[in-house]
Amino acid sequence: MEKSVSLQGKALILIDFQRGFEDPFWGDRNNPSAEENARGLIEVLRSSSGQIIHVRHLSSETGSPLAGPGAAFKRGFEPRSNETVYEKTVNSAFIGTTLEEDLRRAEVRELIICGLTTPHCVSTTIRMAANLGFSVELAHDACAAFTRNANVSFDGGPPPSANEIHRAAVYHLHGEFAQAVLTSDLVVRWQA
Template sequence: MTQNALILIDIQRGFEAPVWGARNNPHAEERAGDLLAYWRAQDRPVVHIRHVSVEPGSPLSGAGTDFKPEVTPLPSDVIFEKSVNSGFIGTGLQAHLEEIGATELTICGLTTPHCVSTTTRMAANLGFTVNLVEDACAAFASNADTSFDDGPALTAEEIHRTALAHLHGEFARVVQSDVLLQA
């Protein structure tokens, strides 16, 4: 039987800071909470990833590392901390997943074009089958640095959809939460 682990990436209070700019998908945390409740009810493995920034003044340091209430870990949940984009770099995530026999991962979190994308890509490259939950992820417009050209700034939704389009098919199967919860 395939062991499917839920990986919740960086769903933290620090992403409430205004510095990030406009955001898409305001219900991403609720959808992640729905997935978490389902995984717990099915007694499936859950892993939380927390970004602890080493950048002075980062919103993802101090109280900004607190998990949002929709996905508060239980004492039995596994938590890995990182300071780079990938949940696999400098953590025991891969060893833990191999130890529990996980071959399939369901990934959600913040932000789509950064830590979610990087972790998804690495998971696929390490041989895991990945489901990436579109409506349980979100992006920010401030991530769209187009200073390299004269083109228009991208919206948070454009960034989100573009990141997902780059992952779907090659690195993951992009799905909606309700599809997973009904399966």
Template sequence: MTESRALILIDIQKGFDDPVWGARNNPQAEANAARLLTHWRANDWPVFHVQHLSVTPGSPLNPTGGAIDFKPEVTPLAEEPVLTKNVNSAFIGTDLEDQLHKARITAVVICGLTTPHCVSTTTRMAANLGFQVTLPHDACAAFTGNANAGWRASDGPTAEEIHTAALDHLNGEFAHVCTTDEVMA
């Protein structure tokens, strides 16, 4: 692992504990993200925290009444950059790309919540912007979505199937999908 690689933690926030998101896979995602964060800090490598601030009233990630705080295991240190966004990509409406270029970062490790949404969108954009992307699948998670949405039969895909499909769409073209242990080796 070189110093030209940064860790980007996407939306690992308390609001994702709300049952509105539906069933979830990979309950170890936050613990694996925390392992990566500890590893990065121990090596004094660049870390970027991304926080979703929803503009949707009533969202568990809306600053008014939502649970926007980072989960305790990945709480940023004072000197670690925190970028806020209200769209899926961590590159839209933030200076993430500029900060990465200024730090001469050429490769990123992305993890967080949720795999088919903000993790996927940020991964795709990072690759399109020319960054080499590594995606530890066990440091990400997906949800089934709101079962009461009414548009999908109750026998729709599981959270694990959604997670796997999102990873399959990213692997090879946009990112190298692997495990947390492989990233840390």
């Protein structure tokens, strides 16, 4: 007999899994498995009582890859009718949305967050979530960064690689704002 997974009081927040991040504008990226890992989390949550929340960035910048067709969700990340979508125009999913109020009304206290990009919208949302009192787990292998995330040198040195950008962002979040965890560990724990 299969065990039913209970994730009451938890929500998975998927940040900016959008087609615009397939544009060469962003440069090299790390972690080509990010989407596959995130879809694994979605699959587990859809078979449980946990909530799935989709966030997407609607850029107002002229020529942005995250406007028009690029604002659409990537294949495999299309929300189902019972899943909430929040649209933002800044890095944090809490700014200009009702995300905080809706989480509190649903008595969600624990968040699992993943998405694109690690140092920008993922990091900003996690920092705000922690400051608002939510317990946060960062599914770091379901996130990715691009060289565009740090393409301007502030000290004349060479820019970091996409993997260095990603790892630095995770290190800055882990222990202070979130616990960085592997998606496989989350799935094993949820199914235990």
